[in-house]
Amino acid sequence: MSAPPDFDTESPSAVRAAIRSGAFRGFTNTVARGHVQGNLMIVPAEHADDFAAYCALNPQALPLLGRSEPGSPHIPGIAADLDLRTDVGGYMVFRDGELVDTPREIATVWRDDLVAFVLGCSFSFEAVLQRQGVRLRHIDEGSVSAMYVTGIETKPAGRFGGPLVVSMRALRAADAIRAITVSQRYPQFHGEPVHIGWPSLIGIDDLARSYGGHGLTELHDDELPVFWACGATAQLAARQARLPLCITHYKAHMVVTDLPIDGTAADPSFEKEKTS
Amino acid sequence: MSAPPDFDTESPSAVRAAIRSGAFRGFTNTVARGHVQGNLMIVPAEHADDFAAYCALNPQALPLLGRSEPGSPHIPGIAADLDLRTDVGGYMVFRDGELVDTPREIATVWRDDLVAFVLGCSFSFEAVLQRQGVRLRHIDEGSVSAMYVTGIETKPAGRFGGPLVVSMRALRAADAIRAITVSQRYPQFHGEPVHIGWPSLIGIDDLARSYGGHGLTELHDDELPVFWACGATAQLAARQARLPLCITHYKAHMVVTDLPIDGTAADPSFEKEKTS
Structure with a gap:
């Protein structure tokens, strides 16, 4: 310690x-x-x-x-x-x-x-979620939420464009519902999730392979993957803009x-x- | 017709x-x-x-x-x-x-x-959901939401008690998220869902076997089952009270x-x- x-x-x-x-x-x-x-x-x-x-x-x-x-x-x-x-x-x-x-x-x-x-x-709404009783296992385990590059395209502007990056939290059903209702009140921290349940439907083939290779990526049997839009989207756009x-x-x-x-x-x- | x-x-x-x-x-x-x-x-x-x-x-x-x-x-x-x-x-x-x-x-x-x-x-919030762009396939198909008896116990009063009954809607992820954020604003129509994703976790062994045998019970590959508390809970309680x-x-x-x-x-x- x-x-x-x-x-x-x-x-x-x-x-x-x-x-x-x-x-x-x-x-x-x-x-x-x-x-x-x-x-x-x-x-x-x-x-x-x-x-x-x-x-x-x-x-x-x-x-x-x-x-x-x-x-x-x-x-x-x-x-x-x-x-x-x-x-x-x-x-x-x-x-x-x-x-x-x-x-x-x-x-x-x-x-x-x-x-x-x-x-x-999304770190900002994680604090709110925990105060509302939502269990965030990645924090309990000393990790962070995993990020993924999706198949969803952002709207381009000038040289900036590219895929949407999301952050994923592994949540039990009641916590997922609570996280959705709470996070939608904070549009300045990404608002409500963009997806829940089926990673492949947003172009994520393998949860184990996160963007940057960090974060909690394994789901327990009673957990759903819940995906929020992520500011790392800007990094990909800036790199793509060269x-x-x-x-x-x-x-x-x-x-x-x-x-x-x-x-x-x-x-x-x-x-x-x-x-x- | x-x-x-x-x-x-x-x-x-x-x-x-x-x-x-x-x-x-x-x-x-x-x-x-x-x-x-x-x-x-x-x-x-x-x-x-x-x-x-x-x-x-x-x-x-x-x-x-x-x-x-x-x-x-x-x-x-x-x-x-x-x-x-x-x-x-x-x-x-x-x-x-x-x-x-x-x-x-x-x-x-x-x-x-x-x-x-x-x-x-929940019929009352279904109208709201549709106005907000949520697709309710059971309505498109001329059916109603299926109901299920769960393993969740209600809080008893006098002779009344028994299991919570829920209604289920088969929703695509984006619609599920929207349905959660909208329905939580209507506590008088059951509010937000009580569960999403895994029927067995709330004591439902077989989605095909709904309470009363009616309603849409089959999920498409891109749909999640979303469960709301249901007023039919009162029927079971009254029957149990004899x-x-x-x-x-x-x-x-x-x-x-x-x-x-x-x-x-x-x-x-x-x-x-x-x-x-």
Whole structure:
């Protein structure tokens, strides 16, 4: 067993500071669970408007939480002290669509023409699901949800396009029903699932072969696979676009924001239900 | 092909009049679809409070829409001209828990000590589901949803108790997800499903053997079985209680009320979504 962390794991700013100092290197799905987390996508300014249009056309996969000014690694609207060059636990650097590096910070790669986007992530609704009594076995087992590339095509914009990526959770029936009713209240975290039950019907031939090779992929006999649209869709689109430079977060190391999750439900009846 | 009906099939009072006159003898799941339909349960007054308590303890299966005064076959709160002795398309009469008759009206059976209950029915949310684009194959095929007795026990009250009965709809994944998010807004029509996917996990060994032997029971390869709590739960409870007299509607011939479905959504965001 590792030693308990010596920072406040529920404070977004403390989590970011621990990431920045190197004190915390884990997946972010178990920390700052009361606050929104997001996918990171950084592109050159000349491609930023096309990417924004691509997000707007595919909002279930790519719900936009924030966008930086050109050259700025900050998005004050989502976290005052956030520095996107150092505050994410890992990065992937792509050049011409090829992964060239997975650094722990990107200060030396940063350029004055880069624009950063933060997109909603299912980690945010996982915290809500657990508070509502839904069992998320992948978290119980210290893992993350598995991702898959589907046969569903996104709506293209400019150079951006390609297949929808989804995240899968193995859920018992009652939990699947609850997860559907709860997640649909959070369109900014992908909303309700895109599929349940038959992976082959959305072009997934083998659950064991997840995108990136990580996450919980084995179903128990009483579990159904439930699939949500996933922000990793942006990674495939950016690679397919063969941008000269593109930087994303490293898998399961998300942007931790100061936005409280509770204030973001689309449905006013949520608060009532949550406390009942 | 049968001749088209010569009454306004969308008017609850016209449907009731057609049932009363014998002009309409069909299932009620295709008529008066903008208005709430309900299960009928008639018991002697001495058992009425116990039955009401049983409903209150099991609201997902037995959501109470209305209750008559002792001896009255009318419930003005749900339909001004309703006469429960003549306005339901068929009845089942039980004595000491045994089915003894299935008459077309119950004027001669009616007694001054009887109390009628009307309980929410999934037929009401089926109309909503279809308006939201969900395909209900059993309706397309002129059938009704199949019912099953589960291994789930209800909470008992007085002499009333027994297993939960469910209705099953065969739905493609996207429709199943939509049906879950829509139906949960209507707790008075059973709310969200109680199960999806694996019938055996709720004590249903063979989908082909439905309760009463009617309804669509065969799944296509791309369909999931989705199960909702069902008002027929009351029938089993009343039979198990071995009441000296108990009268219910005959299968798929429901009480047609004047209550508009649209005014009953629990979620204020529903109207927005419906018109988008």
